[in-house]
Amino acid sequence: MDLVPWRNKRRRGDRDTGEHPLARLRDEMESVFERFFGNPWGTGRSPLLSPTAAFPQLDLTESDSDLTIRAELPGLRLEDVKLEVSGNCLRITGEKSAEREDQGRDYHYSERQFGAFSRTVQLPAAADPNKVDATYKDGVLTVKIAKHPDAKPKRIKVRNA
Amino acid sequence: MSDTALEKRVMTTDQPERTRSGRTYIPAVDIVEKDDELLLMADVPGAKAEGIDIQYERGELTLTARVDSRQPEQTNWLACEYGVGDFVRTFQVGEGVDAARIEAEVSNGVLTLHLPKAEAAKTRKIAVKTT
Missing domain, CATH: 2.60.40.790 (Immunoglobulin-like)
Known part of the structure; x- marks a missing residue:
């Protein structure tokens, strides 16, 4: 069984380097905003606006x-x-x-919210x-x-x- | 807290064909080790005691909690953020658990399993004597 929480790894900011540094900065900033506010076409989920969050x-x-x-x-x-x-x-x-309450107990799994x-x-x-x-x-x-x-x-x- | 952890996880692994249709979900669990037992708590909202089946076979512990649909087929949905279906999850249980004495209870949608440790696996404190 897969016990690693599922997570979408793709991010738009993870692009190949080699572009102009300013272009890279712009991409980076865009991806920060997209990750935060959600991008309707992207793959990431927004912590603020997505109902599933x-x-x-x-x-x-x-x-x-x-x-x-x-x-x-x-x-x-x-x-x-x-x-x-x-x-x-x-x-x-x-x-x-x-x-x-007893934090000292030994947790093997802790998935519940x-x-x-x-x-x-x-x-x-x-x-x-x-x-x-x-x-x-x-x-x-x-x-x-x-x-x-x-x-x-x-x-x-x-x-x- | 990652946002994906808040979502119910759908079972996607290769499973034998099931007799009940619909999606199957993986319950979130906590497993705590105590001195004399392992305590497993699984979130199975909507499951009743009679719909919970726990099987232990060849070192595998399988929890199945049947959850009936809360809505008739024809429903006017305004928002549907989560799915409703049975919960299924399998765990490997080592020799350290005394399978014959496994006990389970369910309350308010939380299934609690007591997995007593086998005598041989219990932690023993050895007193040190001064001579």
């Missing part, structure tokens, strides 16, 4: 009556997660505290921020937000004039 990762689905947000947060204690609705933003914050996290989701206008229900089961946090009754699709009859 955020933790926890979210699934957002919509049904006729509600919106559902699901996040995988294994090993969380209920008191460590906080949900806030302000305006049309839903904020999920929390801290996954490690069970590893710990620490503070925060995600903010902008709710569509149809969502009713007063009707939010959140549950946590088997390590999956589910947040259901009801839609305004008047946001549900309405059928409009076309009549003969």
Whole structure:
């Protein structure tokens, strides 16, 4: 089994030398910005703008009556997660505290994520921020937000004039 | 913290044909060595105790956690940042583990395995006497 974390090694800045030093500097600067802010055509992932870099990762689905947000947060204690609705933003914050108080223990593998996290989701206008229900089961946090009754699709009859 | 570590890893190695379709993911694990046992903790969000299968065969320990889809086939996705599927991972376990006494529990999506060390592999402290 491959235990080395997968990582994309290609960077646009890693070019052959031999160009003019200024050209090389320019390339280097470009690649720094690309790596930081993300390049839509490049291979690197941006730590700031790419949704996949955020933790926890979210699934957002919509049904006729509600919106559902699901996040995988294994090993969380209920008191460590906080949900806030302000305006049309839903904020999920929390801290996954490690069970590893005893730092002296001998770690062979350490892949699981710990620490503070925060995600903010902008709710569509149809969502009713007063009707939010959140549950946590088997390590999956589910947040259901009801839609305004008047946001549900309405059928409009076309009549003969 | 590297950004790629935050993503769920999809199993891509050559695996025998599976009876369940869908992607398989590699759970993130911590393995801690303690005086009398190895402690393995694996993140398997969405898995229930009855869907977890642990097999030990010829020095290989295989964890399989069945995770059912949380959405019906016809779903209106607004954002889909992660995939949902079974977790599978295999470890080589040396002679130092007493396979007969391996124990497992699952709580809040974290699977914990206790792998007791075989008597011969335990660290022994030898007291030094003064004469």
